Amino acid sequence: MNITPIQKKAWLELKVEGRLDASWAEHFFSTVAAHMREGRHDIRVDATELNYLSSAGMRSLLRAHRELAAVSGQFAIIRASEFVIRTLSMSGFDSLLKLDLADQDDAPEADESEDKGAGWTSKGIRFEKFAIDPDARMEVRPAGRWIPWARLDAAECEKIPLGRDCIAIGTGASAESFEEAKDRMGDFASAAGCTAWLPGTGADSPDYILQEGRFVPELLAANGLRAVGGISSLLRFSPAEEGASLELSTLIESAFAATGATSVAFVAIAEVDGLVGVSLTRSPGLIGENDKPAEFPELREWMSFCGERVHSGKQALLVGFADASRSGLSQPLLPALPSRNGWAAHVHAAVFPFHPLPNGEIYMSDCVAQLFAGAEPSALLHLVEDARPTLGLGASSFLRGACWCAPATFHSEAR
Amino acid sequence: MLELNNVKKTFFPGTPNEVQALRGISMKLEDGCFAAIIGTNGSGKSTSLNAVAGSFMVDSGQIHLDGHDITKWPEYRRASLIGRVFQNPFAGTAAEMTIAENIVLSMRRGKTRGLGLALNRRIREEIKERIRPLNMGLETRIDNPIGTLSGGQRQALTLLMATWLRPKLLLLDEHTAALDPKSAAQVAVLTKEIIEREKLTALMVTHSMQQAVQLPHRIIMMHKGQIVEDIYGERKARVKVADLMNAFDRVRRRDLFDASVAEQVLPQFA
Numbered sequence: 001m002n003i004t005p006i007q008k009k010a011w012l013e014l015k016v017e018g019r020l021d022a023s024w025a026e027h028f029f030s031t032v033a034a035h036m037r038e039g040r041h042d043i044r045v046d047a048t049e050l051n052y053l054s055s056a057g058m059r060s061l062l063r064a065h066r067e068l069a070a071v072s073g074q075f076a077i078i079r080a081s082e083f084v085i086r087t088l089s090m091s092g093f094d095s096l097l098k099l100d101l102a103d104q105d106d107a108p109e110a111d112e113s114e115d116k117g118a119g120w121t122s123k124g125i126r127f128e129k130f131a132i133d134p135d136a137r138m139e140v141r142p143a144g145r146w147i148p149w150a151r152l153d154a155a156e157c158e159k160i161p162l163g164r165d166c167i168a169i170g171t172g173a174s175a176e177s178f179e180e181a182k183d184r185m186g187d188f189a190s191a192a193g194c195t196a197w198l199p200g201t202g203a204d205s206p207d208y209i210l211q212e213g214r215f216v217p218e219l220l221a222a223n224g225l226r227a228v229g230g231i232s233s234l235l236r237f238s239p240a241e242e243g244a245s246l247e248l249s250t251l252i253e254s255a256f257a258a259t260g261a262t263s264v265a266f267v268a269i270a271e272v273d274g275l276v277g278v279s280l281t282r283s284p285g286l287i288g289e290n291d292k293p294a295e296f297p298e299l300r301e302w303m304s305f306c307g308e309r310v311h312s313g314k315q316a317l318l319v320g321f322a323d324a325s326r327s328g329l330s331q332p333l334l335p336a337l338p339s340r341n342g343w344a345a346h347v348h349a350a351v352f353p354f355h356p357l358p359n360g361e362i363y364m365s366d367c368v369a370q371l372f373a374g375a376e377p378s379a380l381l382h383l384v385e386d387a388r389p390t391l392g393l394g395a396s397s398f399l400r401g402a403c404w405c406a407p408a409t410f411h412s413e414a415r
Numbered sequence: 416m417l418e419l420n421n422v423k424k425t426f427f428p429g430t431p432n433e434v435q436a437l438r439g440i441s442m443k444l445e446d447g448c449f450a451a452i453i454g455t456n457g458s459g460k461s462t463s464l465n466a467v468a469g470s471f472m473v474d475s476g477q478i479h480l481d482g483h484d485i486t487k488w489p490e491y492r493r494a495s496l497i498g499r500v501f502q503n504p505f506a507g508t509a510a511e512m513t514i515a516e517n518i519v520l521s522m523r524r525g526k527t528r529g530l531g532l533a534l535n536r537r538i539r540e541e542i543k544e545r546i547r548p549l550n551m552g553l554e555t556r557i558d559n560p561i562g563t564l565s566g567g568q569r570q571a572l573t574l575l576m577a578t579w580l581r582p583k584l585l586l587l588d589e590h591t592a593a594l595d596p597k598s599a600a601q602v603a604v605l606t607k608e609i610i611e612r613e614k615l616t617a618l619m620v621t622h623s624m625q626q627a628v629q630l631p632h633r634i635i636m637m638h639k640g641q642i643v644e645d646i647y648g649e650r651k652a653r654v655k656v657a658d659l660m661n662a663f664d665r666v667r668r669r670d671l672f673d674a675s676v677a678e679q680v681l682p683q684f685a
């Protein structure tokens with residue numbers, strides 16, 4: 001079987017030759033999926049030279065159709081031999097046939113008209129900005145008062161609601177009481193009523209809690225930042241050049257630019273090029289009188305380091321806060337970002353299997369909910385930069401995705 | 416019961432080739448417990464088994480087996496309590512001798528004086544009886560040289576011989592690693608069957624995560640001469656291959672987390 005991609009202006013045409021049977025079905029589907037990953041959401045098949053189609057082959061066509069429909073895209077067979085048309089029709093798959101599309105001119109550039117944002121290209125990355133609500137902002141407040149790596153006191157913890165109206169990151173546990181929480185406190189990230197947290201029990205994968213109906217999840221936070229308000233802008237980004245990727249600090253810079261603010265709160269969903277981060281493996285609630293978690297090598301009992309750039313090709317949900325005004329530096333939970341002088345940032349990433357996002361203007365709450373509905377998070381990291389000479393892993397970077405952001409006001413006390 | 420208490424072994428001490436192969440191994444293996452030892456290359460798995468079998472004397476620590484302090488026992492004396500199977504199907508048997516002769520030889524193992532076990536009719540019948548459940552058709556070939564058998568058949572027989580006298584401890588060092596996948600699976604199943612039927616206490620070194628998950632009651636993971644994970648009970652019941660891979664990953668990441676990393680990440684955490 002041979003698949004030849006032909007790039008048209010408004011869609012991608014795949015010329016398929018040979019047999020589409022059980023032995024080629026997976027190859028066909030993964031080829032379509034790879035093009036989807038690159039943002040091709042209108043994929044049309046020329047099946048004139050397809051001379052055999054089995055049930056497994058038809059299933060792979062249907063699967064491609066479903067995946068593209070899920071991102072508001074299109075998958076259609078626009079040219080086919082009599083044999084293929086007959087086979088599809090008889091099996092009830094004729095909805096995949098859109099032979100009339102073949103006659104359409106490639107020129108109309110329909111996708112240019114609708115929800116096209118203002119765009120620019122920087123460091124090989126193409127950005128598009130969509131204004132959502134110019135007046136929206138985020139009010140950010142601390143949640144919990146634990147200062148790493150002191151012993152954790154029950155009175156420092158704070159129960160916080162994590163409903164659809166807020167975003168939050170920090171260290172905490174899903175538990176009713178401090179007694180219950182104290183041996184399982186770990187990193188968490190929350191957006192749009194969906195919270196992933198990595199229990200500090202040495203767990204390999206995060207647990208998650210979702211807002212369902214009137215049930216608003218709560219977390220007992222040792223510390224954290226929680227923001228309520230609205231999104232002012234959406235940034236879409238993708239590589240404009242082969243091999244280009246977007247570093248976290250550049251993403252933050254773009255959020256500053258998009259909002260016109262020097263303090264931002266953001267949520268992003270992005271295909272991972274590589275993540276660099278740490279996570280708590282032992283609950284801070286267990287820090288004892290004689291423990292020195294902030295000293296090496298004891299630190300390794302409490303925290304794990306990714307060791308290499310991880311989760312390439314996965315989809316990450318980022319929840320973060322950043323500040324370039326220097327006022328944020330006084331905020332206990334905004335550590336300095338080493339690569340940028342005077343910047344401070346705190347970003348958590350929850351990692352999911354890759355699933356493409358629709359193109360254009362998309363809604364944060366829908367996309368986050370879909371991410372959690374599709375699969376479970378497989379990892380949760382507190383992102384860091386590793387600037388060690390030669391050995392350093394550098395900063396987390398991303399290929400394409402969406403970043404919803406808003407100007408942020410940091411308040412020093414919980415209300 | 417097998418008990419190791421802070422067992423240490425350094426090879427070539429004080430030379431540039433010094434290797435701290437065991438850095439304080441402690442474990443208690445209850446009677447009837449079947450444990451797998453997994454770990455990266457050179458982590459000390461074979462050395463642990465060798466220390467128990469008495470291939471060398473340990474530098475410090477104690478080893479108890481079946482109520483005896485065997486720490487100072489020479490290897491041949493421990494052999495009366497311990498059955499062993501190695502990776503190489505050709506080790507432990509004599510190729511030019513027949514199946515029956517090899518088995519008789521193994522029945523004598525560990526006994527200080529030759530008991531003159533002759534290949535009489537009764538013994539021949541017993542041998543056939545015990546070979547039949549292997550389902551390899553070997554019961555009709557007990558007078559064939561063992562060298563004419565396939566690796567899988569030889570390893571199955573070696574296993575049978577090692578457990579013939581119901582040893583207090585069975586040591587298996589990657590005993591399926593040199594076999595083709597199908598024979599390996601066959602010998603693995605046979606291993607579990609024999610251990611469960613005879614209620615043996617066993618330690619099995621394996622590189623197969625699948626085997627570690629499916630066969631034993633307990634999984635011990637070694638790294639750099641230490642035990643870094645000990646999975647038993649309800650944790651063992653739900654452990655999957657992916658969990659073991661994650662455990663390896665954790666160990667590797669921990670190695671990469673050095674003081675220079677700590678210096679980088681600590682200020683960014685708080």
Ligand SMILES: Nc1ncnc2c1ncn2[C@@H]1O[C@H](COP(=O)(O)OP(=O)(O)OP(=O)(O)O)[C@@H](O)[C@H]1O
Pocket residue numbers: 426427434435436454455456457458459460461462463
């Ligand atoms: N008899 C010996 N003399 C010198 N060094 C030894 C001896 N036996 C083992 N070592 C060394 O001790 C370390 C542990 O070896 P060991 O064979 O126990 O590893 P292992 O976990 O069984 O690895 P593998 O998976 O490769 O079999 C290695 O560095 C090895 O080279």
Ligand SMILES: [Mg+2]
Pocket residue numbers: 460461462620
């Ligand atoms: Mg070995």
